Amino acid sequence: MTDALLTASGVHVAFPGRRGAPPSRAVDGVDLEIGAGEIVALVGESGCGKTTLARTLLGLVRPGAGTVSFAGEPLAYTSRALKAYRRRAQLVLQDPSGSLNPRHTVYEAVAEGLRIHGYAGDERAAVAEALARAGLRPPERFFLRYPHELSGGQRQRVVIAGALVLEPELIVADEPVASLDASVRGEILALLLRLRDELGLSALVVTHDLGLAWNIADRVAVMYLGRVVETGPVESVLTAPRHPYTRALLSVLPESETAPVVLSGEPPDPARVPGGCRFHARCQVLASGEAARVADRCRTEPLPVLRAGGGGRGVACHWATAREDG
Ligand SMILES: Nc1ncnc2c1ncn2[C@@H]1O[C@H](COP(=O)(O)OP(=O)(O)OP(=O)(O)O)[C@@H](O)[C@H]1O
Ligand code: SF4
Ligand SMILES: [Mg+2]
Numbered sequence: 001m002t003d004a005l006l007t008a009s010g011v012h013v014a015f016p017g018r019r020g021a022p023p024s025r026a027v028d029g030v031d032l033e034i035g036a037g038e039i040v041a042l043v044g045e046s047g048c049g050k051t052t053l054a055r056t057l058l059g060l061v062r063p064g065a066g067t068v069s070f071a072g073e074p075l076a077y078t079s080r081a082l083k084a085y086r087r088r089a090q091l092v093l094q095d096p097s098g099s100l101n102p103r104h105t106v107y108e109a110v111a112e113g114l115r116i117h118g119y120a121g122d123e124r125a126a127v128a129e130a131l132a133r134a135g136l137r138p139p140e141r142f143f144l145r146y147p148h149e150l151s152g153g154q155r156q157r158v159v160i161a162g163a164l165v166l167e168p169e170l171i172v173a174d175e176p177v178a179s180l181d182a183s184v185r186g187e188i189l190a191l192l193l194r195l196r197d198e199l200g201l202s203a204l205v206v207t208h209d210l211g212l213a214w215n216i217a218d219r220v221a222v223m224y225l226g227r228v229v230e231t232g233p234v235e236s237v238l239t240a241p242r243h244p245y246t247r248a249l250l251s252v253l254p255e256s257e258t259a260p261v262v263l264s265g266e267p268p269d270p271a272r273v274p275g276g277c278r279f280h281a282r283c284q285v286l287a288s289g290e291a292a293r294v295a296d297r298c299r300t301e302p303l304p305v306l307r308a309g310g311g312g313r314g315v316a317c318h319w320a321t322a323r324e325d326g
Contacts, residue, residue: 004033005170005202006057006089007308011066013052017271024270026052027063028226031308034170037200039192041213041234043249044223047268050206053223054172057204059085070170087117090163092173099159100147106131107143110161117166130165133199134158135191153184160191170202171195177212189216210249214238219311222246225268225278228306232313242313242320244285276300277318291319 013027026049034040042050055061057068059075059082068075075085090113093099100109110127119126131139134157147155156176163171173192177185193216195201205216213220213234220237222230222245230243241247248261265282274281276299285291286298303316315321 003036004309005036005038005071006032006034006204007069008032008053008057009067009069009308010305011053011056011063011068013049013056013061013063022271025226025273026270027056028270028273029305030066030223030226030228031305032057032221032228032231033308034202034204035218035311036169036202037196038219039196039203039205039217041217041220042204042206042223043208043210043213043220045208045249045268047270048223049226049270050208050223051174054091054174054204054206058089058091058172060091083117087166088168089170089172090166090168092159092163092171092176100155102147104146105143106136106145106147106150106158109147109158110165113162113166126165127161130161131158133164133195134161135187136161151184152180153187156180156184156188157191160188164195168201170204172204172206174206175208176205178207185212186215192216210238210246211253211255222249225273226270227278227303227316228314229279229303229316230314231306231308233311236313242315242324243317244283244319245279248284275302277303277316285319294318294322 009031011027011030014023014025017023030053042053044050052061056063059077062077070085070089107127110130111123114123114126128139131142136142136154136157177188180188192203196203207213217234219232220234221228222243224245230237230241230246237246238250241250248263250256251258251261261284263282263284264287280286280298286295291298297318301318306314306316
């Protein structure tokens with residue numbers, strides 16, 4: 001593992017509950033590292049806290065507890081420090097039509113970040129370079145186009161160019177291909193890989209699709225109800241998943257050779273995090289009796305936060321740990 005570019009440590013984010021309801025513990029104790037030149041996929045089902053964590057890593061949400069550090073320095077939550085941070089860590093949003101102003105040309109969309117940051121160099125050259133890097137060539141041909149004149153894939157490339165123009169070290173892409181056709185998805189993912197290889201760019205790719213993680217990431221973090229429950233190199237986590245939740249997510253991929261696991265129980269609610277293992281009410285391994293040896297612990301003993309760092313594998317599951325310890 002390379003040196004960590006971004007480190008999250010013990011991060012908690014809670015949203016106040018409405019009308020006396022308990023708070024929503026959207027991110028409930030997360031450690032995460034992203035190395036220089038590394039692509040990390042953050043996966044998990046809807047509502048598990050991926051976007052909240054991603055926004056926290058970018059300084060857009062201030063954690064209630066815990067710290068986020070970039071290049072070894074804890075984020076400072078002043079507008080000046082956050083503006084400086086925004087140059088180094090950029091967000092790429094899910095829906096390109098939603099994140100592009102329909103009345104702005106491609107040139108204006110990409111130049112916007114430069115103008116906000118008072119860029120003193122050759123703006124036209126910087127915009128052209130960012131468009132070319134994002135695969136829109138020759139870039140000048142796109143300068144005066146409007147979003148509605150572009151395909152979905154081209155719009156997503158414009159959004160990526162808008163992030164690249166500031167020459168960030170990290171991009172955080174929240175469901176970057178969710179709104180695109182399957183054929184275009186592969187091209188955008190290939191682009192992210194090329195940016196890693198050519199520019200040494202780091203990326204956090206947020207997705208509910210483990211298959212996508214497989215195609216793009218160096219490392220994966222699987223999130224359930226505000227916690228990372230399994231992490232490690234993508235190849236090893238996805239070929240030999242240890243957490244029952246990771247196994248369930250993998251079982252529903254089209255290429256899976258195991259029978260699809262249908263998770264029982266209520267969908268998770270971050271305002272009501274169960275005691276013990278937070279997955280226990282839905283765990284197929286516990287329900288089948290396979291985890292009988294640790295069943296009491298599953299229901300009563302919370303699992304520690306998985307420590308980030310080292311690039312090794314980690315799993316937050318009593319059964320997986322007991323099995324491996326013999
Ligand atoms: N601004 C907010 N106020 C109150 N609750 C919020 C807010 N933002 C998110 N939440 C809650 O926090 C939890 C996590 O939401 P988040 O958007 O981070 O999940 P997600 O994993 O990105 O889901 P999806 O895959 O659907 O995008 C959810 O229960 C959500 O309802
Ligand atoms: S700790 Fe127990 S309930 Fe939780 S995932 Fe592991 S086996 Fe299932
Ligand atoms: Mg989200």
